[in-house]
Amino acid sequence: MKFYKLAFIGIFSIFCTNIYCQTFSKQQQLPQGHWVYDFLEALFAEQKAVNPALQAPLSIAELNLYLSSIDYDSLSENAKNLYVEIYSFFNSFPFMFRKGKVGAGAQFSLHPNFIAKTNENVDFTFAPYTALSSYSYDDEQTNSSIVFPLFMDFGDIIAIESVPYFGKTLYHLVEHGNIKTNILTPNKNSFTDVKYAYGSAGYTFDTWGFTVSAGKGGITEGRTQTGSIIYNSTFQTDGYVELEAYSSFLKYTMDVIQIDQNQRWFYFHRLNFSPFKWIRMGISEGTLVNGSFEARYLNPLVFMHGFFGWTTYIQNRSKDEQEIYVESDYCAYFAATVDFVPTKNLRFYLLFAQDEIQSFAELNASPAAMTVPDGLGFQLGAEYTLLRPNGAFWTYTAEGIYTTPFLYIKQLPSCSLYKNIGTNLNAWIGTPFGPDSIGFETKASYKSRRFSFDAEYLFVAHGTNSFNLFNNQVIIKDDDGNEHIYYSYYPSVAYNIYQKYKLKGMTYEEAVSLARSYLLTGTVQFSNTISASAKYTFNDHWSINGKAAYTFVFNNKNIQDNFAQSLELTLAFTFNLFGKTKFW
Numbered sequence: 001m002k003f004y005k006l007a008f009i010g011i012f013s014i015f016c017t018n019i020y021c022q023t024f025s026k027q028q029q030l031p032q033g034h035w036v037y038d039f040l041e042a043l044f045a046e047q048k049a050v051n052p053a054l055q056a057p058l059s060i061a062e063l064n065l066y067l068s069s070i071d072y073d074s075l076s077e078n079a080k081n082l083y084v085e086i087y088s089f090f091n092s093f094p095f096m097f098r099k100g101k102v103g104a105g106a107q108f109s110l111h112p113n114f115i116a117k118t119n120e121n122v123d124f125t126f127a128p129y130t131a132l133s134s135y136s137y138d139d140e141q142t143n144s145s146i147v148f149p150l151f152m153d154f155g156d157i158i159a160i161e162s163v164p165y166f167g168k169t170l171y172h173l174v175e176h177g178n179i180k181t182n183i184l185t186p187n188k189n190s191f192t193d194v195k196y197a198y199g200s201a202g203y204t205f206d207t208w209g210f211t212v213s214a215g216k217g218g219i220t221e222g223r224t225q226t227g228s229i230i231y232n233s234t235f236q237t238d239g240y241v242e243l244e245a246y247s248s249f250l251k252y253t254m255d256v257i258q259i260d261q262n263q264r265w266f267y268f269h270r271l272n273f274s275p276f277k278w279i280r281m282g283i284s285e286g287t288l289v290n291g292s293f294e295a296r297y298l299n300p301l302v303f304m305h306g307f308f309g310w311t312t313y314i315q316n317r318s319k320d321e322q323e324i325y326v327e328s329d330y331c332a333y334f335a336a337t338v339d340f341v342p343t344k345n346l347r348f349y350l351l352f353a354q355d356e357i358q359s360f361a362e363l364n365a366s367p368a369a370m371t372v373p374d375g376l377g378f379q380l381g382a383e384y385t386l387l388r389p390n391g392a393f394w395t396y397t398a399e400g401i402y403t404t405p406f407l408y409i410k411q412l413p414s415c416s417l418y419k420n421i422g423t424n425l426n427a428w429i430g431t432p433f434g435p436d437s438i439g440f441e442t443k444a445s446y447k448s449r450r451f452s453f454d455a456e457y458l459f460v461a462h463g464t465n466s467f468n469l470f471n472n473q474v475i476i477k478d479d480d481g482n483e484h485i486y487y488s489y490y491p492s493v494a495y496n497i498y499q500k501y502k503l504k505g506m507t508y509e510e511a512v513s514l515a516r517s518y519l520l521t522g523t524v525q526f527s528n529t530i531s532a533s534a535k536y537t538f539n540d541h542w543s544i545n546g547k548a549a550y551t552f553v554f555n556n557k558n559i560q561d562n563f564a565q566s567l568e569l570t571l572a573f574t575f576n577l578f579g580k581t582k583f584w
Contacts, residue, residue, distance in 0.1 A: 022094040023060050024105060024151050027159035027200040029213065032056035032220040032233045036063060036089065038447070039082045041223065042385045042393055043070055045347055046079045049277040050339045052248050055270075056220040056233065059211050061156075061204040062246055064090050069248040078387035085391055101155035108148045110575040115173070115180040119566035121556060124174050125529055125549045126570070144168075144195065145182045162197040174425075208247040215240055219255065221270060221284060222337050222351050222379075225399045226441050226458075229379040229430045230284060230335040230353045231268070236419055236427045249274040254300055256293075259419055264290050266417075266429075267297035267304060268333075278341045286333035289313065290414040305332050313415075320478075324486055324496045325411045331355055333417065333429075345386065351379040353430055355408060355417060371492040371508070373515040375410075377403035377430070392448035398441070405436040405465045405514075405521045411490045413470045424468050436463035436520055450537045458529040464522030464558050465489075474504045491515040526554040533570075543574045 030036055037053055040063065044051040052066045067086055075083060096105035117124065144167030151161040167182045198215030218233025219240065227234060240257040255268040265288070272282040287297055287304040291313060297304055313329035314322055321328065335353040342348070354376035362369045381399035388394065408417040408428050417429035428434045443456035472489040474497060488494050488504070491511040498505030506514070514521070528551065535545035547570040556564040 022092045023090055024094055024096060024103065024161075025153035025159035026059065026061040026064070026156040026204070027153075027202050027211070028060050028151070028161065029057040029159070029198055029200050029215070030060070030063065031196060032218065035447075036086055037223070038395070039086050040066060041347070041383070042082055042345075042387060042395075043067075043075070043079055043086075045341060045345045045383075045385050046076065046387065047071070047074070047277075048341055048344050050274060050280040050341050050347070051223070052246075052251070052272075052274070052280070054221075054223045054272065054280065054282075054337070054339060055251075055253065057198075057215075057217075059159075059200060059202060059213075060090055061202060061209055062211065062244070065204055065207075065209060065246070066248055076387065078389055078391075078393070081389075081391040082387070082393070096153070102153070104150075104152045106148060106150050108146075108577055110146055111167075111182070111572065112145050113182050113570060113572035115568070115570045117178050117566045117568040119564055120176065120178050122551055122553060122564050122566035124180075125531065125551065125568055126173070145184060147195070157203060158199070158201045160199045163195045165195050202244075208245070210246070211242070211244040213242050213244075215242070221282075221335070222349070223339075224349065224351065224379060224381060225383075225397050225443060226401060226439060227430070227432045229351050229377050229401060229403070230337070232428075232430050232432065234427055234432050235429045236421055237266075252300065254298070256298070259288075262290075262414075263292060264288065264414065265293055269300065269304070272337075280337075280339045282337040284333075284335040284337075286335075288331040288333065288415060288417060290329035290412075291316075320484060320500075321486075323500060325493055326496070327410070327415075328412050329415050331410050331415045331417060345384055347383045349379075349381050349383075353377050353407065355410065356406070367508075368492065368495075371495045371511040371515050373404070373406040373491055374518075375404055375407040375435070377401070377407045377435075379431070388448075390449065392446070395443075395445045395447075397443045397445075401431055401433065401437070401439045403431065403433065403435050403437050404518055405463055406490070407435045409435055409465070409469065409490070411493050412487055416470075420470075424471075426470075433460055433462070434466045435469075436465035437461060438520065451535070453532070453534045455532045456530075458527075458531070460527045461520060462525045462527070462558070463520030466525075467558065476501050476504060523555050523558045523560050525556060525558050528552050541576055544572070545574075546571045 040053050041051045047070060053063060072083055094105055096103040144165035146166040147163060149161060149163045153159055166184055173180050173182065194216060196217040198213050200211060200213040202211035203209060216239045218235055219231060220228050220233045221231040222228040238258045238260055240255050243254045245252045251272045253270040257266040257268060259266055266286055268284065268286040270282060270284045272280060274280040285304055287309060289309065296307060309330040310327040314325065314327055317328055333355050338350045340348045356372065356375040358369050358372050358374060379401045381397060384396045386394040408430065410416045418426045421427050433439050437460060439460040441456060441458045443454060446453045469489050472487065474486055474488045476484045478484060486497055488497060491506060491514045494506040495508055495511035498507060529549055531547060531549035533545065533547035535543060537543040549568040552565040554563055556562045
């Protein structure tokens with residue numbers, strides 16, 4: 001074959017494939033927010049059954065197993081349209097270089113956007129780690145300006161995908177200023193960043209399958225509107241390794257997650273079970289260790305709490321730190337979920353997360369236990385789906401969430417369930433609202449082949465522990481003139497500082513009052529956002545979407561009687577050079 005023909009095929013393979021609209025491997029993983037999860041939810045809801053796809057990302061093979069468990073003939077005509085859309089997507093393939101069962105390809109698309117708000121003192125609504133975050137926000141409106149995914153397939157057994165990009169990070173987009181764009185600038189771009197990357201290997205048998213994967217990017221436990229209180233994809237870790245064994249009624253997942261380069265590891269075991277098709281229950285156990293990797297936490301069914309880590313890692317601290325912190329470099333985590341479909345098209349869900357609960361026995365046995373706060377939270381929601389002809393449907397949701405002032409927070413930042421991603425910006429393991437918050441969202445969504453529309457109202461109340469908590473430190477000189485620096489935000493730590501040095505910290509009564517209270521702390525910020533967004537696809541190349549959001553905040557920035565309001569407008573375009581085969 002002549003050189004110019006080879007060059008043409010190479011260029012064509014790079015630009016014409018669309019990874020988001022076609023599947024390149026059965027082991028390809030779909031990230032949280034992909035339309036397939038919404039469609040599966042609608043199908044299972046019509047069957048009066050809980051959708052097993054309540055985690056993300058999941059492989060095409062696993063999702064196809066769940067799809068095959070649905071009785072196609074029993075579906076309504078509207079639901080059959082959705083079933084066909086998913087089935088067609090699973091069986092549509094991009095143009096790839098292939099030799100036998102091995103293939104490779106790439107994609108290229110443009111996503112320029114323009115964002116403006118009227119008040120610099122009110123946060124943008126799109127960043128998942130700001131007070132006004134609405135996690136359901138369309139990613140295309142804040143996507144990177146240039147995206148070029150790369151992918152490989154080895155016989156539908158192994159899939160490798162990486163999505164590098166040009167463009168600003170969300171951190172740069174929420175910096176000071178009222179007018180933003182994700183288009184590259186000379187000094188603020190993220191050329192070397194990868195939005196989403198993984199390698200996945202697995203196989204599916206008739207009724208079950210397994211997957212082993214390693215990736216960079218968020219995982220999610222539970223299907224919610226504002227982000228999972230247990231584990232949310234906005235927790236921007238450095239990487240994870242995951243093992244899954246799944247069927248339509250039973251699933252086990254084990255994750256080893258490297259939170260950051262400072263050797264913080266999170267070991268996460270999850271078990272989900274459906275005794276009946278209309279209910280699904282899950283339990284999760286996690287252990288965070290600020291230290292070297294440990295194989296003992298990989299045992300699939302050992303209760304990790306039984307390793308008594310809260311007494312182990314503190315031994316590596318100085319004698320003074322042992323007296324002040326008591327525990328360090330370790331956090332135990334527990335969570336539970338229940339999804340319930342009582343009638344056709346209606347799903348209720350409840351999520352619970354905790355990192356600390358002082359039992360009545362502990363409180364009665366030790367006065368010091370009274371200064372250790374409970375860290376827990378609840379998330380409750382309802383979702384109703386109304387199918388329409390030709391693959392269109394409405395979804396109505398309402399969701400409430402509550403987190404105590406010290407959920408995700410322990411004695412030291414190193415053993416708290418968060419990652420610092422910028423100046424005074426934290427990504428929490430669960431809800432983007434973070435600790436010390438109460439939130440409510442109601443939303444109506446419409447989706448059709450060419451047009452989609454969302455309207456929502458979001459209310460969030462934040463106590464002072466939601467912001468800049470880890471900046472609270474004290475510097476104390478001992479009798480020998482030596483300086484000691486302690487984090488002083490945790491009640492039991494503040495009390496121990498007072499006991500030891502008598503100069504700073506909290507009295508016992510003050511520490512108990514803060515630790516035992518479930519009320520939001522300090523001056524509470526009350527945020528309200530009313531928004532509407534829409535997307536329209538003109539043809540196989542072009543689509544446009546936009547959002548208008550009005551926000552009004554009482555006690556803005558936790559300052560008493562500080563009222564602020566802002567109007568935010570977003571306009572975004574998507575251009576695929578050689579088009580795509582499906583709108584979805």
